[in-house]
Amino acid sequence: MKTVALVTLHGMGETQPDYADELFQRLQQSLSQQAQQLYCNTVYYQDLLEYNEKRVWQALGSRLRWSKLRRFMLFGFADAAALEHRKEQPHSLYHYSQLKIARALYLAKQQLSQDGKLVILAHSLGCHVLSCYLWDAQQAKKGIKPAAGIWQDITRYQAGISGDTPLSADDIAFLRGDRLTALFTTGCNIPIFVAAHAMEQIIPFNKPNNEFVWHNYFDKDDVLGWPLADLSPGYAELVDDIEVNASGGFFGWLAASWNPLSHNQYWQEQRLLQHLTKKLSALI
Numbered sequence: 001m002k003t004v005a006l007v008t009l010h011g012m013g014e015t016q017p018d019y020a021d022e023l024f025q026r027l028q029q030s031l032s033q034q035a036q037q038l039y040c041n042t043v044y045y046q047d048l049l050e051y052n053e054k055r056v057w058q059a060l061g062s063r064l065r066w067s068k069l070r071r072f073m074l075f076g077f078a079d080a081a082a083l084e085h086r087k088e089q090p091h092s093l094y095h096y097s098q099l100k101i102a103r104a105l106y107l108a109k110q111q112l113s114q115d116g117k118l119v120i121l122a123h124s125l126g127c128h129v130l131s132c133y134l135w136d137a138q139q140a141k142k143g144i145k146p147a148a149g150i151w152q153d154i155t156r157y158q159a160g161i162s163g164d165t166p167l168s169a170d171d172i173a174f175l176r177g178d179r180l181t182a183l184f185t186t187g188c189n190i191p192i193f194v195a196a197h198a199m200e201q202i203i204p205f206n207k208p209n210n211e212f213v214w215h216n217y218f219d220k221d222d223v224l225g226w227p228l229a230d231l232s233p234g235y236a237e238l239v240d241d242i243e244v245n246a247s248g249g250f251f252g253w254l255a256a257s258w259n260p261l262s263h264n265q266y267w268q269e270q271r272l273l274q275h276l277t278k279k280l281s282a283l284i
Contacts (some may be wrong), residue, residue, distance in 0.1 A: 002039040004117050004283045005108035009101070011124020011187060011264070012224075015046040023121075023267050030277040037284045039111040043104045045097045045129070084193075087148040098133050098150045102161045102175050109174045117181040117211075117283045118174070121276065123266060124224065127188040134205040137176030151176070177208040182279050186217045186266035187225035187246070194231065202232040204239070213279075214239045217272050219246040224263045244269050 006027070008020045020042045028035040087094030108118060122130045136146035140154065150157045154175065158167050161175070173179075194202045216239050218225045227241040246265040266272060 001113040002111050002116060003037040003113055004119060004280055005039040005041065005112055006119045006121065006280065007041050007043060007104050007108055009043045009120070009122040009126030009130055010046065011126050012189075013124075013264070015044070017042075017044050017047075019044070020267075023273075026273060027277060027280065030273070031281060031284070034281055034284045038280060039108060041104050041108055043101050043126070045100050048093050048096050048100075089148075092148065094132075094148050095150055097129055098136070099157055099160045101130065101133050102150060102154070102157065105175050106161050106171065109171065116179070118177070118179050119182045119184070119276075119280060119283070120180060121184045121186070121267075122188075123185070124187045124189060124263060127185040128190050128193055130183075131190060131205060134177050134180075134208070138205050138208075141176055177205075180208050181211050181213075181283060183212070183214045184217070184272070184276055184279075185214070185228075186269075186272065187222055187263050188216055188218065188228060189224050189226060190228060191226040191231060192224075199232050203234050204232075207238060215242055215275065216240065217242050217244050217246075217266060217269070219244055219262060219266070222246060222262050225266075242271070242275075244271050 006024075008023070010019045020040070024040045027040075028038070031038060084094065086092055089095075105118070109116075112118075120130065133149070133151075136149040136151040139146045140151040145152055154161075154172055155167055158165075161167065162171065167175075216228045218227050218241060220243060225246075227243075228239040229236045229241045244266070246262055246269050
């Protein structure tokens with residue numbers, strides 16, 4: 001059995017199922033022999049969205065300039081809109097994205113020892129998707145039925161999470177993040193979703209346990225990535241913002257920092273990799 005599980009969530013825009021493979025390889029090399037105690041898995045929800053996005057692009061894209069940037073914006077913001085659209089409906093993309101998270105976490109739990117720890121790395125839109133998932137899970141723990149999502153009745157979604165195996169109380173506790181020790185977020189755009197709310201309404205999910213830490217990495221040149229601690233007192237208590245240069249130096253800045261394409265460079269940033277490796281090593 002493993003002692004630590006690392007689960008990742010991708011961000012907005014076109015994403016391949018193997019989006020985290022390079023990151024996992026780097027971490028395993030850095031951890032050396034400790035890597036044997038690390039389980040890695042991904043949440044992949046782009047397949048819920050891409051068919052219709054590609055249809056729209058094929059219909060309209062050939063008539064437009066700035067095709068690379070337009071494609072990035074179309075696929076990226078269509079993702080965000082689709083996941084929020086009629087999310088209270090039982091078969092909404094909001095439901096299905098949460099089901100993907102729960103399934104990945106369930107698989108991680110099966111690989112962990114009884115006291116194994118969970119670490120999550122989320123990027124871009126994935127930060128918002130995960131935040132909503134954890135918020136809904138904690139509402140359910142309090143006995144409050146969430147407005148949308150699988151945590152309205154988690155046992156109802158057993159087949160999509162654990163197959164024929166009934167979810168135990170320990171399984172459900174793990175799925176709602178009770179053993180989530182560290183959250184790393186990069187290029188986080190939660191502020192875009194809450195900016196129109198009054199400050200007293202901008203409330204993050206609760207700290208799931210005493211060990212939990214949240215490190216949020218942002219590049220001030222990335223127009224889609226934001227700091228979080230100054231959003232509200234609740235975020236100030238929960239989040240540690242860390243400024244990085246995701247584009248990688250002057251020549252990287254010339255190529256990427258000044259435009260949204262820098263948004264997908266965070267997982268190559270050395271400080272993030274060092275901090276993530278250090279945290280995983282300490283937990284192992």
